[in-house]
Amino acid sequence: xxxxxxxxxxxxxxxxxxxxxxxxxxxxxxxxxxxxxxxxxxxxxxxxxxxxxxxxxxxxxxxxxxxxxxxxxxxxxxxxxxxxxxxxxxxxxxxxxxxxxxxxxxxxxxxxxxxxxxxxxxxxx
Numbered sequence: 001x002x003x004x005x006x007x008x009x010x011x012x013x014x015x016x017x018x019x020x021x022x023x024x025x026x027x028x029x030x031x032x033x034x035x036x037x038x039x040x041x042x043x044x045x046x047x048x049x050x051x052x053x054x055x056x057x058x059x060x061x062x063x064x065x066x067x068x069x070x071x072x073x074x075x076x077x078x079x080x081x082x083x084x085x086x087x088x089x090x091x092x093x094x095x096x097x098x099x100x101x102x103x104x105x106x107x108x109x110x111x112x113x114x115x116x117x118x119x120x121x122x123x124x125x
Contacts, residue, residue: 001024002098002114009094009119012086017125020081022096022116030054030074033104035112036081038092038121047107048094049081059105063080064090086123 008020022034035050049060049070058070069082079096097112104111 004096004114004116006094006096006116006119007064007101009121010061011122011124013124014087015122016086017084018086018121020094020096020121022079022081024077024079024098026077029077029098031102032075032098032100032114033102034070034072034079035097035099035105035107036079036094037097037107037109038090038094039118042118043092045095045109047109048125050105050107051079052105053102055101057105059107059119061107075104083121086121088123088125091121091123093120 003025005023018028032054035051037045039045051070055072067085072079081120095118098114099112
C-alpha cells in the first residue's frame with residue numbers, strides 16, 4: 001500500500017511558476033513509476049507527466065512539454081512537478097499517482113494503482 005500526499009498548489013498569475021510535491025509513504029517508492037494528472041471543472045482527468053522508477057525516462061503531455069518538468073528524489077520518497085510559464089488553462093486539481101509498473105511512463109489512468117487527494121492550482125489572467 002502506498003499513500004500519496006500532494007502539496008504546493010495555490011493561486012498564481014499567468015506567467016508565474018509553482019512546484020508541486022507528492023510525498024509517498026512506504027518503502028517501495030523507488031520501485032514505482034510516478035505520474036501527474038490534472039482535472040479541470042467539467043472536464044475529464046488528463047495526463048500531465050510521468051517518470052519511471054529511477055528518473056531515467058519521462059514523458060509529457062503536449063500541452064505542458066517545455067514548461068513543466070517532472071523529477072523525483074527516491075531518498076525523500078517524493079516526486080515533483082515544476083511548472084513554469086503557467087497559463088489560465090493550467091487551472092485544475094493536480095493529482096499524483098503511482099504505478100507498480102516501474103518503467104511505465106504513459107498516461108493510461110488504469111495503469112496507476114495509487115492516487116493522492118489532489119492539490120488545487122489556479123492561474124489568473
